Amino acid sequence: MLFGAHNSIAGGLHNAVTEAQYCGGDTMQIFCKNQRQWQAKPLAAEEIEAFRSAVAGSGIGPVMVHDSYLINMGNPDDAKRENARQAFLAELERCEALGIPYLNFHPGSHVHPKKEMRDDGATRLACLDRIAECMQRTIDETPGYRTKLVIENAAGQGSNVGTGWDEVGRLVDQVGEPARVAVCVDTQHAWAAGHDWLDHYDDVWDDLDGQVGLKRLAAFHLNDSKQPLGARVDRHDNIGQGHLGEGFFRTLVNDRRFQSLPGYLETEGGPDVWKKEIAYLRSLQD
Secondary structure: OEEEEEOOOOOOOOHHHHHHHHHOOOEEEEOOOOOOOOOOOOOOHHHHHHHHHHHHHHOOOOEEEEOOOOOOOOOOOHHHHHHHHHHHHHHHHHHHHHOOOEEEEOOEEOOOOOHHHOOOHHHHHHHHHHHHHHHHHHHHOOOOOOOEEEEEOOOOOOOEEOOOHHHHHHHHHHOOOHHHEEEEEEHHHHHHOOOOOOOOHHHHHHHHHHHOOHHHEEEEEEOEEOOOOOOOOOOEEOOOOOOOHHHHHHHHHOOHHHOOOEEEEOOOOOHHHHHHHHHHHHHHOO
């Protein structure tokens, strides 16, 4: 497995490469704009060239972008959903210009105001179908793009969808160009959603393979969990310090099926901590 972290773009996108190198990363994840704002000024040719040159000279990759936290393509409000889709499309265009192969995104939320409707089957399916439609429209509007849309599994907090492999699989299956869609497995989100990595590791992967297909797996978010199994709360812990523990990560990083895939840390502590965690994960490999 290739190891990296979510590195900062403060001062310029190219600076993330320097931080990734400091951390000892093979790869890196970044935001391609301010993740808490809808709009961003267009990328200048100089920015694109500086980033592409820095990546090419570093040997770091593949690079993955995490989209804005504001985007929710599952919103039932037509205007809000289209606003979110346009923001997603803009991020995809930035990724393509920068030569970044993966755009990772949280599927979305159905935002039903009644708590008892959180797990209503029809409500969740309708939300998934709205997200799939937005994905398809975005793909249709970007023919020839090489950047893939990478679906990240959700922890199940609030009205989030995409928690079970069946829901992730539904999104994949409904998009007409499967070559442009992939999946990122967040280890903490999966655990919080009820996927038991500790006692049923093989079963979790068998279920994912049946519902989604292991061939769709492009990347990992490597996070331990502050929350117990099935808590449905998105709370990352540092590697080996949470409920998943060293044993799980030792098993995962030695799983030969995933030896060529990137794994990105989204843990607390910043570059000094990530440097230690990347070295620690490498030490677990046989």
